[in-house]
Amino acid sequence: MESIALGLSAHVSQARARELAWALAVAPFRADEVMADLLRRVRARMPLVLVTNATLELENDLASLGFGRNATPSHQTLSSSRTGPAPESRTVPGRSAPQ
Numbered sequence: 001m002e003s004i005a006l007g008l009s010a011h012v013s014q015a016r017a018r019e020l021a022w023a024l025a026v027a028p029f030r031a032d033e034v035m036a037d038l039l040r041r042v043r044a045r046m047p048l049v050l051v052t053n054a055t056l057e058l059e060n061d062l063a064s065l066g067f068g069r070n071a072t073p074s075h076q077t078l079s080s081s082r083t084g085p086a087p088e089s090r091t092v093p094g095r096s097a098p099q
Helices: 002-008 014-026 033-045 057-064
Strands: 049-052 076-079
16 A cells, blocks of 8 residues: 555655555455456356456455456466566567577
């Protein structure tokens, strides 16, 4: 929450930034139903892997929609909050590394 307040303090007072950060932290989860339906339709046709850098709280939110972290072996959610950041890649797939 502090990092959110810090980012907002560049645009509003520190007190308002803390207030906004708190409001965001306690706001109930809400999903865009159009997007959730689209993901369900994709998942019905092929494996679905959601990749996120959100906090681990997102796992519970996704589970409430039926998109649990390991819903099935072919449908998963990968979170850098759980796995850590991905290592940097110095190459683009299909291209050779710079010399």
